[in-house]
Amino acid sequence: MMKPISPIYINVKGRLLDLATPQVMGILNVTPDSFYSGSRMQTEEDIAARARQILDEGASIIDIGAYSSRPNAEHISAEEEMRRLRTGLEILNRNHPEAIISVDTFRADVAEECVKEYGVAIINDIAAGEMDHRMFQTVADLGVPYIMMHMQGTPQNMQKEPSYDNLIKDVFLYFARKVQQLRDLGVKDIILDPGFGFGKTLEHNYELMAHLEEFHIFELPVLVVVSRKSMIYKLLGGGAENALNGTTAVHAIALMKGANLLRVHDVKAAVETVRIFNALQNQ
Numbered sequence: 001m002m003k004p005i006s007p008i009y010i011n012v013k014g015r016l017l018d019l020a021t022p023q024v025m026g027i028l029n030v031t032p033d034s035f036y037s038g039s040r041m042q043t044e045e046d047i048a049a050r051a052r053q054i055l056d057e058g059a060s061i062i063d064i065g066a067y068s069s070r071p072n073a074e075h076i077s078a079e080e081e082m083r084r085l086r087t088g089l090e091i092l093n094r095n096h097p098e099a100i101i102s103v104d105t106f107r108a109d110v111a112e113e114c115v116k117e118y119g120v121a122i123i124n125d126i127a128a129g130e131m132d133h134r135m136f137q138t139v140a141d142l143g144v145p146y147i148m149m150h151m152q153g154t155p156q157n158m159q160k161e162p163s164y165d166n167l168i169k170d171v172f173l174y175f176a177r178k179v180q181q182l183r184d185l186g187v188k189d190i191i192l193d194p195g196f197g198f199g200k201t202l203e204h205n206y207e208l209m210a211h212l213e214e215f216h217i218f219e220l221p222v223l224v225v226v227s228r229k230s231m232i233y234k235l236l237g238g239g240a241e242n243a244l245n246g247t248t249a250v251h252a253i254a255l256m257k258g259a260n261l262l263r264v265h266d267v268k269a270a271v272e273t274v275r276i277f278n279a280l281q282n283q
Helices: 044-056 078-095 108-118 135-142 167-185 202-210 212-218 230-236 244-256 267-281
Strands: 009-012 015-018 023-029 061-065 100-104 122-125 146-149 190-193 261-264
Touching: 023 044, 023 267, 044 061, 044 078, 061 078, 061 122, 078 100, 078 108, 100 108, 108 122, 108 135, 122 135, 135 167, 146 167, 167 190, 167 202, 167 212, 202 212, 202 230, 202 244, 230 244, 244 261, 244 267, 261 267
Parallel strands: 023 061, 023 261, 061 100, 100 122, 122 146, 146 190
Antiparallel strands: 009 015
């Protein structure tokens, strides 16, 4: 089991958040078509209740997203994405002004408006700048922590026969190049997301998990997002609605392999998993 490296800080709106103690991000989807129906929030009452639940159950961060990135997802315009986000962000700012909010978007304009107009603290980009060439410069200018994910292709085509010469090597080279580009622009706080389920077969996902601790070669925090994904229910049977137990098992493995952040639908279960992991670490 990995002992945590000394403190791993990210600067969140002038406050240092230490990710050497793993943190949980709760998913707030303001989308009509997220892959897990239990996470889709449409009405203002739904959004407010979900935000309250995420914080009450112990998450450190609320991750709000308005563009579904499930395989074959509908592509929506930036205007529609921002319209959905505005609704959610206004509720979050009104009800939870102190909460740390990250926005799940691959669009630089959307990221910029969310940070400047609504005080969003973190940008979470599934495309690592590949779907908007202005994203890296925008993040550098905004001076906020940046989560970048590895994805082969786009959400519309990523699961059409993904293949790699060498999965781990390819993902590491991808991140090495991107981290250097961001450093050259002056971006200080970078978080890596290996991209489970994004342009990966079932076997690829478990190969990635088997090598997760090797990501610490970058000396950057690692975010793991496996919550209720098909890598769990395609292995175990059932669907996303049956995948909580499998999710918890994979979360425990990810923590043992050095994950710093878990992005989840089921906050209470993830927070409990982190607490058990921390009790072990403190022995």
